[in-house]
Amino acid sequence: MCKCKKCGNKYSADSKNGTGNLNRHIQSCVKITTKDIGQFLLSSNQGSLLSRNPQFSQEKFRELLVQALIRHDLPFSFVEYEGIRDLLKYLEPKVSFFSRHTARTDVKKMHASLVSKVRNELSACPGRICLTSDCWSSIVTDGYISLTAHFIDSEWVLHKKILNFSYMPPPHNGVSLAEKIHTLVAYWGIDKKLLSLTLDNASANDSCVNILRSQLKLKDALVYDGSLFHIRCCAHILNLIVQEGLKKIDVSVDKVRECVKYIKGSQIRKDSFRKFIEQISLDDKKGLLQDVPTRWNSTYKMLSSALYYQLSF
Numbered sequence: 001m002c003k004c005k006k007c008g009n010k011y012s013a014d015s016k017n018g019t020g021n022l023n024r025h026i027q028s029c030v031k032i033t034t035k036d037i038g039q040f041l042l043s044s045n046q047g048s049l050l051s052r053n054p055q056f057s058q059e060k061f062r063e064l065l066v067q068a069l070i071r072h073d074l075p076f077s078f079v080e081y082e083g084i085r086d087l088l089k090y091l092e093p094k095v096s097f098f099s100r101h102t103a104r105t106d107v108k109k110m111h112a113s114l115v116s117k118v119r120n121e122l123s124a125c126p127g128r129i130c131l132t133s134d135c136w137s138s139i140v141t142d143g144y145i146s147l148t149a150h151f152i153d154s155e156w157v158l159h160k161k162i163l164n165f166s167y168m169p170p171p172h173n174g175v176s177l178a179e180k181i182h183t184l185v186a187y188w189g190i191d192k193k194l195l196s197l198t199l200d201n202a203s204a205n206d207s208c209v210n211i212l213r214s215q216l217k218l219k220d221a222l223v224y225d226g227s228l229f230h231i232r233c234c235a236h237i238l239n240l241i242v243q244e245g246l247k248k249i250d251v252s253v254d255k256v257r258e259c260v261k262y263i264k265g266s267q268i269r270k271d272s273f274r275k276f277i278e279q280i281s282l283d284d285k286k287g288l289l290q291d292v293p294t295r296w297n298s299t300y301k302m303l304s305s306a307l308y309y310q311l312s313f
Contacts, residue, residue, distance in 0.1 A: 006031035030055065056092050066106045076100035076107075118161055122188055125151045128195035128223070130231075133181060135172060143168040145177070147184050163188055174207025181208070182215060192221040196229055200236040242296035253299065256306045259313060260290050276312040 002013035002022070007029055011021050069078060077100045078084065088095050122129065130150045137143050145168040149161045164184050168176075185191045194216065199205040209230040216222050222229055246253060263273050277284045288309065291302035306313070 004029060004031075028055070056094055058094075058096055061092070061095060062098065062106065063110075066103060066110060069103060070107065070110075076103045079103045118163070119188060121153070121159070121161070122149065122151070122190050122193070124154070125193065126154050127152055129190050129193050130196045130198070131181075131185070131194065132198040132233075134200060135168060135177075143170060143172055145180060147181065149188075149190070172204060174204045174211060177204060177208040178211035178215075182212060191216065192219060194221065194229070195223065196231045198231040198233055200233045201240065206230075239296055243294075246296065246299065253303070256303060257291065260288050260302060260306060263288055264290060273309075273312060277309065280311050282309065282312065 001010050003010045004025060009025065009029075011025060013022070065079060068074065069076065079098060079102075080100055085097055088097075128151075132148045132150065133146060135143060135145050145164070145166055146162065147164040147166075149163050150158070152158050166180070166184070168180060170176075181197075182191070185194070197209060197212065199209065213222065213226040213229050216229075217226055263269050273288075274284055286305060286308055289298070289301045289305045291298040293299065
């Protein structure tokens with residue numbers, strides 16, 4: 001008898017029976033990898049050394065290609081690009097290609113599989129689940145709502161799962177928001193496992209929480225009669241405080257902002273500014289930063305960089 005060094009299966013090694021069974025096992029052994037130099041294949045027609053794993057799986061290839069479409073935000077038609085097909089055919093002559101319609105179907109199947117997996121994780125969660133939600137408008141003014149779950153599993157590992165990023169039709173008032181969030185929560189089957197919901201301080205969110213709290217209290221689904229249910233976003237509160245303070249120095253901030261815009265608006269002005277930086281021996285790698293007015297931390301960075309280059313200005 002002989003034993004495969006990779007998977008441990010045993011086979012007859014009697015010389016009178018030949019070695020066909022051993023050769024067939026080498027072709028089908030799932031444990032064989034290209035990490036062992038003995039598994040490198042010598043091409044018979046090219047005379048070159050190949051590092052290709054002989055065990056090609058069409059199913060695994062299809063799964064990995066679909067994952068690449070999702071991960072890199074590629075169009076479904078990517079699987080039909082002639083250049084990509086030529087490359088894949090060169091790497092694996094046995095590959096079978098599929099159409100963009102099949103790719104779309106596979107993505108839907110993968111999504112359904114992952115939804116089922118996340119639902120099982122949420123169901124198996126031994127404790128309560130905290131939700132965060134926010135609304136966002138696209139450049140074409142379409143409204144969207146996100147819903148994220150935060151929970152600790154039985155191994156005391158903290159998880160964060162984006163459950164939904166859904167289209168949110170107008171109006172974006174408290175009633176509509178409450179109805180949308182309740183529908184999403186019920187879909188995931190966690191309406192009786194909630195601890196809190198964190199939102200920003202928009203007035204519509206207050207009425208949204210009050211409606212949701214009333215609905216969940218009817219099911220006796222909240223702890224401490226819902227007193228812990230509404231959590232206000234600390235980051236949003238801090239942003240409001242800073243924005244209110246920045247209003248006191250709006251004129252100064254606007255002047256700095258316009259100065260930065262002026263310098264960054266032309267390559268000639270950038271080169272001229274860089275010369276002044278070199279004259280006073282400052283580090284030009286720090287660079288001027290332009291802010292986004294709604295993000296106070298970016299305004300801080302802009303003011304900080306402008307102060308650093310004050311003499312250059």
